Amino acid sequence: MIELIKQPWHWAVAGVMIGLTVPTLLLIGNKTFGISSSLRHICAACFPANISYFKYNWKNEIWNLFFVVGVLLGGIIANQFLSNPNEFIVNENTVKDLKALGVTDFSAMMPADIFSVENIFTLKGLIFFVVGGLMVGFGTRYAGGCTSGHAIMGLSNLQLPSLIATISFMVGGFAMTHLIMPYIFKLF
Amino acid sequence: MTKTNTDNIVVEEFVCEAPNNQLKKESLASNIKYLIVGTIFGIVFVKAEIVSWFRIQEMFRLQSFHMYGVIGTAVVVGLISVQLIKRFNIKTLAGETVSIPDKTFNKGQIYGGLIFGLGWAITGACPGPLFAQIGSGFLAITVTFFSAVAGTWLYGAFNNKLPH
Numbered sequence: 001m002i003e004l005i006k007q008p009w010h011w012a013v014a015g016v017m018i019g020l021t022v023p024t025l026l027l028i029g030n031k032t033f034g035i036s037s038s039l040r041h042i043c044a045a046c047f048p049a050n051i052s053y054f055k056y057n058w059k060n061e062i063w064n065l066f067f068v069v070g071v072l073l074g075g076i077i078a079n080q081f082l083s084n085p086n087e088f089i090v091n092e093n094t095v096k097d098l099k100a101l102g103v104t105d106f107s108a109m110m111p112a113d114i115f116s117v118e119n120i121f122t123l124k125g126l127i128f129f130v131v132g133g134l135m136v137g138f139g140t141r142y143a144g145g146c147t148s149g150h151a152i153m154g155l156s157n158l159q160l161p162s163l164i165a166t167i168s169f170m171v172g173g174f175a176m177t178h179l180i181m182p183y184i185f186k187l188f
Numbered sequence: 189m190t191k192t193n194t195d196n197i198v199v200e201e202f203v204c205e206a207p208n209n210q211l212k213k214e215s216l217a218s219n220i221k222y223l224i225v226g227t228i229f230g231i232v233f234v235k236a237e238i239v240s241w242f243r244i245q246e247m248f249r250l251q252s253f254h255m256y257g258v259i260g261t262a263v264v265v266g267l268i269s270v271q272l273i274k275r276f277n278i279k280t281l282a283g284e285t286v287s288i289p290d291k292t293f294n295k296g297q298i299y300g301g302l303i304f305g306l307g308w309a310i311t312g313a314c315p316g317p318l319f320a321q322i323g324s325g326f327l328a329i330t331v332t333f334f335s336a337v338a339g340t341w342l343y344g345a346f347n348n349k350l351p352h
Contacts, residue, residue, distance in 0.1 A: 005235070008235065008236065008237055009232070009235040009236040009237075010236075011236065011253070011254050011255075011257030011258045011261065012257060012261050013236070014232050014235070014236030014238065014258045014261075014262075015257060015258045015259070015260065015261020015262045015264075015265065016261055016262075016265050017228070017229075017232045018229070018232060018258065018261075018262040018265075019261060019262040019263065019264065019265025019266040019269065020265060020269065021225060021229055022265075022266035022269055022270060023266070023269035023270065023272075023273060024225055025222070025225065026269075026270075026273060026280065026286045026288070027273070027278065027280050027281060027286070028221055028222075028225070028280070028281050029208070029210050029214065029221070029222070029280065029281065029282070030208070030209040030210040030211075030280045030282070030284055030286060030287060031206070031207075031208055031209070031210070031222070032205075032206050032207055032209065032288055032289065033206060034205050034206025035206070035314070035315045035316040036205075036206075036314075036315040036340075037204055037205050037206040038315070039315060039336055039337050039339075039340040040204075040340055040344070042337055042340075043337060043340050043341045043344060047341060049341075049345070051341075051344050051345050053343075053344035053345075053347055054341075054344050056202040056204075057202075060208055061204055061206075061207065061208050062216075062219060063208055063214070063219050063222040064206055064208075064222075066219040066220070066222040066223040066226065067222045067223065067225065067226035067229075068226060068316075068319050069223060069226065069319075070222065070223040070224060070225065070226020070227040070228075070229065070230060071226045071227070071229055071230035071233065071316060071319040071320050071323070072230065072319040072320070072322060072323040073223070073226070073227045073230060073323060074226065074227040074228060074229060074230020074231040074232075074233065074234065074320060074323065075230045075231075075233070075234050075239070075319065075320035075321065075322065075323020075324040076323040076324070077227065077230075077231055077323075078230065078231045078233075078234035078235055078320075078323075078324060079234060079323065079324035079325050082231065082234075082235060088240075090242045090246070091246050091251045091252045093249070093251045094242060094245055094246045094249055094251045094252070097245075097249060097251075098242075098245065106242070109237055109239060109240035109241070109242065109243075109324075109326075110239075110240065110241050110242075110312065110321070110326050110329075111241065111242070114241075115241065115326055115328050115329065116328055117327055117328045119328065120328055120331055125328070125331065127310065128310055128311065128332075129311070129328060129329070129331040129332045129335060130331065130332075130335045131307075131310070131335075132307045132310035132311035132332060132335070133307070133311060133331065133332035133333065133334070133335025133336040133338070133339060134307070134335045134336070134338060134339040134342070135303050135304065135306055135307025135310070135339065136304060136307040136308065136311055136313065136314070136315065136318070136332070136335075136336045136339060137315075137335065137336030137337060137338060137339025137340040137341075137342075137343070138300070138303060138304075138339035138340065138342055138343045139300045139301065139302070139303030139304025139305070139306070139307055139339070140300065140304045140314075140315060140336075140340075141300065141339070141340045141343040141344070141347075142296045142299060142300025142303060142304075142343055142347075142350065143296055143297050143298075143299075143300030143301040143303075143304055144205050144291065144294075144296060144297060144300070145205045145206070145291075146304065146314045146315050146316070147259070147308075147314040147316070148206075148314070148315075148316055149205050149206055150291075150297075150301075151259060151263070152259070152262050152263060152266055153206070153266065153288075154291055155263045155266070155267065156263060156266030156267045156269070156270045157270050157288050157290075158267070159290065159291045160293065161291040161292060161293040161294075161297050162291055162297075164293065164297050164298060164301070165297040165298075165300075165301040166301075167301075168297060168298050168299075168300075168301025168302050168304075168305060169301050169302075169304055169305040169308060170305060171301075171302060171305060172301065172302040172303065172304060172305015172306040172307075172308065172309070173244075173247075173248045173305040173306070173308050173309040174248055174305075174309075175302075175305070175306065176248070176305065176306040176307075176308075176309035176310060177245065177248035177249060177309045178248075178249075180306070181309065181310075184310075
């Protein structure tokens with residue numbers, strides 16, 4: 001059993017479990033699923049700076065912070081006890097495309113060429129961590145949610161604004177991957 | 189969303205996108221159940237490799253069905269669950285009626301959505317996987333996380349100057 005769990009999970013298993021998070025949160029505490037709100041609560045709790053957007057009773061939303069601490073713990077548990085003993089597999093066409101851009105490491109879930117601690121104070125770090133992170137935080141709040149709040153929770157509740165947001169996420173991702181990323185990799 | 193209070197000062201009405209709609213107060217300890225759900229969620233993120241930058245690249249290059257399968261299945265399961273809850277008026281553990289606020293359209297969903305999409309392809313992470321990536325040992329992602337908090341803060345500071 002444990003050997004089976006250590007294998008990479010099929011998309012259908014992951015999809016069902018993520019989908020079930022929606023009714024689970026609703027039924028155990030009337031909570032609407034959404035993760036990016038946690039970033040707002042962190043701002044409200046730590047750096048409200050008298051900004052009206054951060055002046056609210058974040059303690060009433062503390063469940064969301066418990067949830068994301070859980071996600072962090074889940075990452076630790078999966079990595080420490082359930083890690084895949086086999087080789088990490090990337091689609092061969094993706095490998096070919098990324099090799100052409102200059103990525104060389106395909107051995108783990110994140111390429112060490114980019115996502116290593118040594119890169120934090122480099123141009124790569126500035127683009128992939130700082131600028132990328134800023135866009136994720138700013139964009140999700142501007143859009144009023146992320147993949148969880150809009151694509152999963154919003155679409156589950158048949159919300160048109162969430163469909164518009166989800167399409168926008170995808171358009172942004174396609175534009176970055178195909179139009180902008182080739183130029184970014186030329187910088188290194 | 190703004191409204192004017194009795195002193196004619198414009199105050200922002202608090203709208204949380206992932207709100208706590210439970211009327212009954214919860215103790216701090218009872219929040220442990222959300223920690224447990226989050227932990228399972230985090231394990232799924234790592235084991236189904238949703239935290240992988242390569243899986244996100246495969247998705248945006250249309251070279252793998254994996255992420256489409258994950259998100260599509262999650263939406264179908266979520267949709268069926270929400271419809272069942274509404275249809276049979278299934279109550280929460282505290283005996284309350286489930287309430288899911290409707291989302292209202294504003295242009296932020298397009299502008300913000302595009303900005304997030306650009307960032308998603310660079311970082312390989314939505315906010316959820318960010319936490320799981322750090323947990324699974326990619327410590328450089330803590331920088332991405334703090335930048336995402338900073339991005340959220342910048343939105344909060346300038347949101348009334350942005351088109352919505």
